[in-house]
Amino acid sequence: MDAWVVGLAAVGGLVLGGLLEIPVERVPEHESLRLAWWRCPTCAAPAGGLARVPLVTVVSRVRPCPSCGAVEAHPFRPLVLSVVSGVVIGAFAARFGATPALAAYGVLALGLVAITAIDIEHRIVPIRVLYPTLGLMSLLLVVASILDGRFGALGHAAVAGVGAFGLFLAIHLAQPGGMGFGDVRLAGLVGVATGWLGPGWRGIEIAAAAIMVAFVLGALVGTALMVVKGYGRKSKVPFAPFLAAGAVVAVLWGNAIVHLWLGRLG
Ligand SMILES: [Zn+2]
Numbered sequence: 001m002d003a004w005v006v007g008l009a010a011v012g013g014l015v016l017g018g019l020l021e022i023p024v025e026r027v028p029e030h031e032s033l034r035l036a037w038w039r040c041p042t043c044a045a046p047a048g049g050l051a052r053v054p055l056v057t058v059v060s061r062v063r064p065c066p067s068c069g070a071v072e073a074h075p076f077r078p079l080v081l082s083v084v085s086g087v088v089i090g091a092f093a094a095r096f097g098a099t100p101a102l103a104a105y106g107v108l109a110l111g112l113v114a115i116t117a118i119d120i121e122h123r124i125v126p127i128r129v130l131y132p133t134l135g136l137m138s139l140l141l142v143v144a145s146i147l148d149g150r151f152g153a154l155g156h157a158a159v160a161g162v163g164a165f166g167l168f169l170a171i172h173l174a175q176p177g178g179m180g181f182g183d184v185r186l187a188g189l190v191g192v193a194t195g196w197l198g199p200g201w202r203g204i205e206i207a208a209a210a211i212m213v214a215f216v217l218g219a220l221v222g223t224a225l226m227v228v229k230g231y232g233r234k235s236k237v238p239f240a241p242f243l244a245a246g247a248v249v250a251v252l253w254g255n256a257i258v259h260l261w262l263g264r265l266g
Contacts, residue, residue, distance in 0.1 A: 005098045010090030013109065017085025018054035020114045021078040023129055027114075028122045042070035055082055077117070085113050088248055095252055100147050101196075104140035105251060107133060108193050112244035115186065119240035125182025134189050141196050153196045153203065160195020160207035161188045167211070183239045187211065190247040197254060206254030213257075214239070214246030 025041065026033060036046035038057055045067035051060035061075040088109040096102040111133025119125055138157075145154050165188035172179045194207040222237050250257070 002097060005102075006090050006093045009093030009102065009106065010086045013089030013106070014082050014086035015054045016110055017089075017113060018057065018078045018082035020081045020085065020110060020117070021057075023114050024077065024081065024117045024121075025074075027126045027128045028118055028124065040065040040067060040070060041073065043068035055079070081113055081117060085110055088113070091248075091252055100140065100144035104137050104144055104196075105193070107137045107140060108189075108247070108251075111137070111189070112247060116241045116244045119182075119238040123180075123236060123238055125180070125186050125240050127182075127185065130182075130185055130189060134192065137189075137193060141192075145196075150198060152200070153198055156198075156201060156203040157192045157196035160204050161192035163195075163204070164188055164191030164207055164211060177236075179239060183243065186240055186243050190214075190243050193247060194250045194254060197251065202255065202258065205258045206250050209254050209257045209261075210243075210246040210250030212246070213249045214242040217245055218242040 019037075022033060022037060025031075026035075035044075038047035038052045039045060040047070042065060045065065047057070047060060050056045055078075058076060058079045061072040061078070064071050089106050092105045092109060093102055096105060111129060114129050115125055115133075118129065141157060142154065145151055165184060168179060168184040168187035172181055172184050190210050191207045194210045195203040197203045197206050218237070218239060221242070225237060
């Protein structure tokens with residue numbers, strides 16, 4: 001593992017993660033992403049000076065808006081997006097090194113962080129984030145496959161994507177109130193991302209591991225919320241964060257998880 005690669009990737013993740021604040025703030029409100037980058041959500045006054053610099057922006061956000069005096073609803077959200085993206089992309093860099101695959105999984109990480117934040121806050125998995133993530137990641141996986149000569153991996157990614165989409169579609173149709181269609185689409189993205197990982201058909205098993213981890217985490221956190229916060233059985237807990245966590249765990253440790261359960265079976 002090259003420490004420089006990990007460090008650079010983590011810093012890149014920190015900066016790009018902070019910029020995710022723009023889609024996280026605006027996509028659920030159906031606002032343009034082309035407006036002034038940093039601005040007050042109340043009076044739309046564009047921020048000036050240091051407030052436009054990623055990470056530093058938090059310093060300006062904890063103070064009331066100089067134009068209208070409104071206090072930012074989520075002053076620390078860019079920092080959280082930034083740190084989570086930096087940690088995940090740094091870990092992916094340790095996993096993949098300076099390879100074309102790192103670019104594809106970096107895109108995946110940013111997409112998953114944004115989708116998780118939006119789903120926690122608004123209970124939606126926005127297609128305006130999901131489709132660009134799927135499109136760009138797939139393109140980069142094609143490039144990585146060509147450079148690595150791993151064309152079979154594209155087939156495995158497609159099979160895992162369709163399989164995960166189909167599984168979640170069945171769950172959605174069986175109980176439409178339980179699993180939203182956004183989660184079905186997200187499962188497809190996670191299937192493609194994890195299915196590409198080798199060697200050989202191993203990606204299919206890694207995709208299964210991602211979904212299994214998602215359901216285990218969902219059950220654990222769901223139970224904890226019932227006990228601690230008195231959530232009822234019918235309360236809707238967003239599932240995208242668990243799918244995202246399952247995907248990250250599977251990308252990082254999927255091979256180890258598959259070895260573990262194959263070892264138990266054999
Ligand atoms: Zn303002």
